[in-house]
Amino acid sequence: SQQGEEDPQALSIQEGENATMNCSYKTSINNLQWYRQNSGRGLVHLILIRSNEREKHSGRLRVTLDTSKKSSSLLITASRAADTASYFCAYRSGGYQKVTFGTGTKLQVIP
Amino acid sequence: NAGVTQTPKFQVLKTGQSMTLQCAQDMNHEYMSWYRQDPGMGLRLIHYSVGAGITDQGEVPNGYNVSRSTTEDFPLRLLSAAPSQTSVYFCASSPDRMNTEAFFGQGTRLTVV
Numbered sequence: 001s002q003q004g005e006e007d008p009q010a011l012s013i014q015e016g017e018n019a020t021m022n023c024s025y026k027t028s029i030n031n032l033q034w035y036r037q038n039s040g041r042g043l044v045h046l047i048l049i050r051s052n053e054r055e056k057h058s059g060r061l062r063v064t065l066d067t068s069k070k071s072s073s074l075l076i077t078a079s080r081a082a083d084t085a086s087y088f089c090a091y092r093s094g095g096y097q098k099v100t101f102g103t104g105t106k107l108q109v110i111p
Numbered sequence: 112n113a114g115v116t117q118t119p120k121f122q123v124l125k126t127g128q129s130m131t132l133q134c135a136q137d138m139n140h141e142y143m144s145w146y147r148q149d150p151g152m153g154l155r156l157i158h159y160s161v162g163a164g165i166t167d168q169g170e171v172p173n174g175y176n177v178s179r180s181t182t183e184d185f186p187l188r189l190l191s192a193a194p195s196q197t198s199v200y201f202c203a204s205s206p207d208r209m210n211t212e213a214f215f216g217q218g219t220r221l222t223v224v
Contacts, residue, residue, distance in 0.1 A: 004153075033212060042115075042201060042215035043154075088153060090213075098169060099144065099213065101154040 004089055004102035012108040019076045021105040023089030024069075032065055032091040034074050037104075043088065046074075081111045113137055117202050117216035124192040124223045132187040132219050134202030140214075142205045143185040147171065147198040148218075154201065160185055192223045 004025040013019055023032070031050045035043040049056045049065045049072065056063045062075040076083055089102040118133045136143065144159035146169075156169030160179040174196060176188040185204075189196060199220050203213040 006153075009151075035215075040218075042217045043203075043213075044215070045212035048212060090154075098156055098159060100156070100170075101146070103151065103153040 004091065004100060006087075006089060006102040006105045008105060009103070010106045010108070012110065013079055015079060015081055015109055015111050017079055019079050019083070019107055019109070021074050021087055021107070023072045023074070023102045025072075025089075025091055025100070025102075026070065029067070029091040032063075032072050032089055034061075034063060034072075035088045035090060035101075037086045037088065039085070046087075076107075079107075079109045081109050083107060084109045115202055115204055115214050115216040117200075117219050119219060120217065121220050122222070124189070124221065126192060126194060126223060128192050130189050130192065132189075132200055132202075132221075134185045134187065134216060135183050136185075136204040136214070137183065138204060138206070138214065139182060140204035140206050141182070142207065142213075143179070144169070144203050144213075145175070145177065145185070145187045146201045146203065147196075148201060149198050157187065157200075189221075194223045197221060197223045 006023050033048045034046045037043045047058045047063050049063050060077045065072045086104045086106045088104045115136045141162045145157040146154040148154050155171050158177040160166045163182050166177050199218050201218050202216045205211050205213040
């Protein structure tokens with residue numbers, strides 16, 4: 001399977017703490033994206049990082065990409081209860097027209 | 112502008128029945144895809160389309176058919192439902208298959224008994 005792996009599978013933190021989740025993939029990629037899924041809902045796009053970028057910021061989100069290690073990380077700073085959700089990485093590779101999703105990290109932020 | 116609309120939201124089928132999950136988008140996106148989501152498996156690609164009249168298989172296409180007669184619609188057909196097809200199904204669209212975000216529908220929760 002070409003499915004990406006994410007760790008940890010689950011993460012529980014206190015409000016105000018930072019949350020870090022990691023994604024590893026198996027092929028060369030064009031870009032990597034992170035999505036959030038609230039319970040029972042569809043996925044919502046958070047941020048996209050291109051293969052020639054190493055770091056990207058958006059509000060409280062920081063994404064890094066290491067193409068030599070085929071890995072990416074998503075950092076959420078100063079977490080809030082509303083950040084409780086599952087987070088997925090997704091990537092397209094080469095001329096490949098398919099988007100592959102990781103297995104997801106379930107984040108719980110305790111108020 | 113409704114985005115990506117999936118119907119129905121919930122469905123129960125008996126083994127062997129057939130049905131069509133509907134997906135429509137009003138953003139004039141060329142790329143559309145269907146995923147299934149199972150616990151611990153993340154999202155797995157079933158079929159995708161890069162434009163009207165063009166479809167291709169994803170990672171888990173067996174037991175499913177698709178067609179793309181218009182840019183807006185991308186229905187997913189279950190030919191003969193099996194309990195293994197119990198899952199949550201998501202439709203997604205994006206303007207370009209390479210470097211843009213995907214927009215997701217709210218999902219269809221399907222149970223096959």
